[in-house]
Amino acid sequence: MTNYYHDYDEYKLEIEQGIEEVFKKAKKDMPRELYDSMKYSVTNGGKRIRGVLVLATCHMLNVDFYTAMDFAVAVEMVHASSLIHDDLPCMDDDTMRRGKPCNHIVFGEAVALYAGVGLLNFAYEHLLLKADSIQYTKAIGVLARAAGVTGIVKGQSMDILYEGKEIDFETLKTIHKSKTGALINACLTIPATLASASQPTMDVLSNFGSSIGVAFQIVDDVLDVTSTSSELGKTAGKDLEADKLTHVKVFGVDKAMKMAEEEINSAISGLESILCDSCFLADTAKLILNRRN
Numbered sequence: 001m002t003n004y005y006h007d008y009d010e011y012k013l014e015i016e017q018g019i020e021e022v023f024k025k026a027k028k029d030m031p032r033e034l035y036d037s038m039k040y041s042v043t044n045g046g047k048r049i050r051g052v053l054v055l056a057t058c059h060m061l062n063v064d065f066y067t068a069m070d071f072a073v074a075v076e077m078v079h080a081s082s083l084i085h086d087d088l089p090c091m092d093d094d095t096m097r098r099g100k101p102c103n104h105i106v107f108g109e110a111v112a113l114y115a116g117v118g119l120l121n122f123a124y125e126h127l128l129l130k131a132d133s134i135q136y137t138k139a140i141g142v143l144a145r146a147a148g149v150t151g152i153v154k155g156q157s158m159d160i161l162y163e164g165k166e167i168d169f170e171t172l173k174t175i176h177k178s179k180t181g182a183l184i185n186a187c188l189t190i191p192a193t194l195a196s197a198s199q200p201t202m203d204v205l206s207n208f209g210s211s212i213g214v215a216f217q218i219v220d221d222v223l224d225v226t227s228t229s230s231e232l233g234k235t236a237g238k239d240l241e242a243d244k245l246t247h248v249k250v251f252g253v254d255k256a257m258k259m260a261e262e263e264i265n266s267a268i269s270g271l272e273s274i275l276c277d278s279c280f281l282a283d284t285a286k287l288i289l290n291r292r293n
């Protein structure tokens, strides 16, 4: 795993440099406060696991590095935009994210709302202005679908609509699959689309993405009750306080972790059938299971 952590940190650094470059170019065209607010949320830390998955999968499938970077940066912008909106008083109503005050605490609710919308649109603008092939354009569609009304927006709206109501476990799984899993899944299928991968490879990567997406959310539920706010960088115990239906509420911590482990094992074993060096992806799956924040 030593090489793995080194490679992960290299990818992370590249993404952070990529974000800085994109923002440097855009600075003169935006109102100062909007720029500061957008940049605050996309550069204020985070594990960059989505961007890293995009870069590593593109590398594995021999996708050109600059194209991979365009998408890694865009995916992190979409993710940051969803976090800004998730923390708003009308949503999760949080005050802390990545160990720092949430966007709306620093810039106010109205600016945070613009920053979230701005980042989302900026991500697509950044990609669409460079789209020079069918694969590139299709991959933008994959991202838009993951972020949109059958992906993150679907999951979050169901989450809000069903708050305080009795829901069954299947509905919970749909919420998680959409809210958290869709973007993680896209981090695997975007590279496969860019590489015009064969259908079997696309399926393996998509299944891998779905399984690690489910595991990611289960571990998130577990960490909400087992970690402290300072470890998490956000308020711990929020699900319990809101009496939210989670894997932990239904199954308890141990069984929930066992379920996450099963998803990770299934994700890793699925990789065996593709003819590429997928060690990095397998190690990332293990990282998701063992993460502490």
Ligand code: GRG
Pocket (backbone or CB within 6 Å): 045, 046, 047, 048, 049, 078, 079, 081, 082, 083, 085, 086, 087, 091, 098, 116, 120, 147, 148, 152, 153, 156, 179, 180, 216, 217, 220, 293
């Ligand atoms: C603007 C696309 C868009 C959607 C708005 C508010 C909302 C609708 C969706 C919220 C989606 C959301 C935040 C789901 C939770 C996903 C999740 C577990 C996030 C935490 O990801 P980490 O741990 O965070 O990778 P870091 O900070 O490391 O990047």
